[in-house]
Amino acid sequence: MPDTVPMNVIARLRCDFTEKFGVPRQAGLAEHVYSRVVFEPEYRNADALRGIDGFSHLWLIWGFDRVRQKTWSPTVRPPRLGGNERMGVFATRSPFRPNPVGLSCVRLVRVERDDPDGPCLLVSGADMTDGTPIFDIKPYLPYADCRPDASGGYTDLLPEKRLAVDFPDVLAEKLPGEKRAALLDILSHDPRPSYQSDPNREYGLSYGGYDVRFRVSGGTLRVFEVLAI
Amino acid sequence: MPDTVPMNVIARLRCDFTEKFGVPRQAGLAEHVYSRVVFEPEYRNADALRGIDGFSHLWLIWGFDRVRQKTWSPTVRPPRLGGNERMGVFATRSPFRPNPVGLSCVRLVRVERDDPDGPCLLVSGADMTDGTPIFDIKPYLPYADCRPDASGGYTDLLPEKRLAVDFPDVLAEKLPGEKRAALLDILSHDPRPSYQSDPNREYGLSYGGYDVRFRVSGGTLRVFEVLAI
Numbered sequence: 373m374p375d376t377v378p379m380n381v382i383a384r385l386r387c388d389f390t391e392k393f394g395v396p397r398q399a400g401l402a403e404h405v406y407s408r409v410v411f412e413p414e415y416r417n418a419d420a421l422r423g424i425d426g427f428s429h430l431w432l433i434w435g436f437d438r439v440r441q442k443t444w445s446p447t448v449r450p451p452r453l454g455g456n457e458r459m460g461v462f463a464t465r466s467p468f469r470p471n472p473v474g475l476s477c478v479r480l481v482r483v484e485r486d487d488p489d490g491p492c493l494l495v496s497g498a499d500m501t502d503g504t505p506i507f508d509i510k511p512y513l514p515y516a517d518c519r520p521d522a523s524g525g526y527t528d529l530l531p532e533k534r535l536a537v538d539f540p541d542v543l544a545e546k547l548p549g550e551k552r553a554a555l556l557d558i559l560s561h562d563p564r565p566s567y568q569s570d571p572n573r574e575y576g577l578s579y580g581g582y583d584v585r586f587r588v589s590g591g592t593l594r595v596f597e598v599l600a601i
Numbered sequence: 602m603p604d605t606v607p608m609n610v611i612a613r614l615r616c617d618f619t620e621k622f623g624v625p626r627q628a629g630l631a632e633h634v635y636s637r638v639v640f641e642p643e644y645r646n647a648d649a650l651r652g653i654d655g656f657s658h659l660w661l662i663w664g665f666d667r668v669r670q671k672t673w674s675p676t677v678r679p680p681r682l683g684g685n686e687r688m689g690v691f692a693t694r695s696p697f698r699p700n701p702v703g704l705s706c707v708r709l710v711r712v713e714r715d716d717p718d719g720p721c722l723l724v725s726g727a728d729m730t731d732g733t734p735i736f737d738i739k740p741y742l743p744y745a746d747c748r749p750d751a752s753g754g755y756t757d758l759l760p761e762k763r764l765a766v767d768f769p770d771v772l773a774e775k776l777p778g779e780k781r782a783a784l785l786d787i788l789s790h791d792p793r794p795s796y797q798s799d800p801n802r803e804y805g806l807s808y809g810g811y812d813v814r815f816r817v818s819g820g821t822l823r824v825f826e827v828l829a830i
Contacts, residue, residue, distance in 0.1 A: 375641070376607045377664055377734070382699045398745040412604070415699060419675035422689035426754025430691075431704060433662065435606055446648035460651035462659075462738045470611050470644060471736045475660060475704070477746055505606070507700045509691045514753045515761070516627035517706055517746070524743045525655025532744070 381505040382415045385434070388551065388580030389501045392438055394563040397451060398465065399432075399476035400497045401532070402557040406481065406550065409493040409506060416490030421483055429512035430495065434474045435505040436467035444470045451566045452530050463525065476500065477512055534560045538594040546598045551580045559586065559593050610734040611644045614663070617780065617809030618730045621667055623792040626680060627694065628661075628705035629726040630761070631786040635710065635779065638722040638735060645719030650712055658741035659724065663703045664734040665696035673699045680795045681759050692754065705729065706741055763789045767823040775827045780809045788815065788822050 387407035389395050396402040409432070411417075424430070447458040448466040461469050478495040485491045493509070512518075537559045544552050555577075563577060571589030578584075578601065585597040616636035618624050625631040638661070640646075653659070676687040677695040690698050707724040714720045722738070741747075766788045773781050784806075792806060800818030807813075807830065814826035 375610050377610070377736075378605045379608050379700050379702070381604045381606070398742065400745050400748070417675045420689045420691050422676060422687070423692035423754060424689055426752070426757075427692065428750070428752040429748050433700075433702060433704065446646045447651060458651070460649045460653055462649050463652035463656065463740055465739055465742065469737060471608050471662075473608070473662060473737050475662065475737075475739060477748060507606075508698060508702050508704075510694055510704060511692055511754060511756075512748060512751050513627060513694065513756055514748070514751045515756065516629050518748055518751060519629070519658050519706060519741060519743075520747060520749060521657070522741050522743045522747060523655070523657040525652060525740060527740075527742055527744060528655075 379507045381412060381435070381507065383409050383411045383506040383509070385432075385498060385500045385502065385504040385506060386410050387498060387500065387502050388554070391578050392501055394558050394577040394579060395501055396499045396558065396561055399478055399499045401499070401561055402554065403479065403497050404550075404553040404557040405498065406494060406496050406554070407478075407498040407500070408484075409495060409509065410489045411491065413490075418485055418491045421491055421493070424480065424493075424511065425483055427480055427511040429477055430480050430493070431510040431512055432476045432478060432498070432506055433508040433510070434476065434500060435507065436472035436474055437503070437505055438501060439467045439472045441468055444468060450526075452527060455566045459526070473507070474500070532561065535562050535588065536592045538592055540595065543595055543598045546600070547582060551582070555579060555584060559584075559595070562588070562593070564588060608736045610641060610664070610736065612638050612640045612735040612738070614661075614727060614729045614731065614733040614735060615639050616727060616729065616731050617783070620807050621730055623787050623806040623808060624730055625728045625787065625790055628707055628728045630728070630790055631783065632708065632726050633779075633782040633786040634727065635723060635725050635783070636707075636727040636729070637713070638724060638738065639718045640720065642719075647714055647720045650720055650722070653709065653722075653740065654712055656709055656740040658706055659709050659722070660739040660741055661705045661707060661727070661735055662737040662739070663705065663729060664736065665701035665703055666732070666734055667730060668696045668701045670697055673697060679755075681756060684795045688755070702736070703729070761790065764791050764817065765821045767821055769824065772824055772827045775829070776811060780811070784808060784813060788824070791817070791822070793817060
């Protein structure tokens with residue numbers, strides 16, 4: 373095998389995140405976030421999905437297409453460590469790696485065989501933006517992939533802190549029900565960069581055609597505006 | 602991102618399997634099989650491994666370089682189903698997929714920082730042959746990757762059957778201790794193609810410079826010869 377191998381984009385993720393801001397930091401954290409895996413025309417083939425319905429979870433191997441950086445650095449600053457400690461890139465899931473490839477375990481909700489875009493996969497819990505190129509889809513094999521005895525290095529010491537979300541009904545009602553559930557999930561995971569803590573700072577999260585504006589203080593995120601974009 | 606993305610080989614696996622015959626069918630099945638991840642010269646950098654020691658398990662994303670087939674088929678015959686039932690390629694971990702990329706969870710035994718080949722990773726449980734190209738190494742994150750509630754489709758119905766291994770001491774003693782443990786592990790997982798069951802058929806497995814010859818009958822694998830190659 374030569375030193376460089378071409379990888380074909382076989383599918384793209386379709387979801388409500390048009391920007392990186394708000395995208396969950398790992399797969400599975402926001403289970404109410406639904407996405408669709410839409411195959412590229414030459415890979416639209418229902419036979420290739422035969423038997424996949426029996427699996428509850430899938431692996432997606434995908435490209436960090438929002439990474440503009442062309443070189444790699446041996447160390448990165450993981451957000452979970454507050455952004456001020458350096459770790460080796462291979463000890464992190466950072467996008468700034470020699471090959472900008474992501475790995476995500478998503479839940480398979482259902483196969484949509486009669487979609488106008490060809491047979492699609494409806495999945496939940498993806499941590500990717502709309503249009504993300506996908507290189508491979510594999511079943512999650514519990515007997516090989518689930519390792520309950522695994523230790524997670526520095527990630528074990530830092531349980532993800534969740535925010536309380538104050539989302540007034542009058543604003544939440546502007547959103548369709550399924551986007552409301554997704555947004556509560558996303559907002560509770562604190563989308564702010566880890567080094568920001570100004571309670572007066574206003575943030576805008578773009579999701580599914582809405583701009584959701586909020587502030588955060590004392591462990592509570594307060595939505596103060598929802599605008600249709 | 603264009604429709605084809607180049608992937609660089611960053612490392613190669615070094616292990617005792619020079620041929621595919623005998624390689625475990627998934628990662629983690631043969632925990633006594635040790636391998637080394639040796640970085641390519643331009644990726645030899647101890648900083649890139651900082652903090653990796655805290656993780657017990659790693660993901661390897663790698664290339665099926667022994668696959669000669671240049672086209673892909675929507676369906677394949679998984680060995681676990683006896684080789685006579687077809688499944689969609691995305692419902693299997695078969696190497697015959699649109700992008701010939703493998704995904705393996707291995708145990709990190711230790712980082713070898715003072716190796717003549719540069720900083721290396723000693724891992725166990727890999728399901729790859731010697732020289733396999735590696736595209737990425739990621740930490741296994743229990744909070745995102747371990748899904749104890751996952752269901753494994755047709756693989757749940759088919760517990761891996763293990764063989765009893767009769768490895769006479771006089772033959773086992775020809776092998777160094779660590780290769781003996783690895784071979785007991787490998788042989789117990791039944792390396793034969795699933796459609797073969799002739800008790801008189803002789804098999805030869807090449808491992809770590811030895812040719813291990815055996816027959817299988819009635820749930821027992823009997824080693825009858827060990828030759829240094």
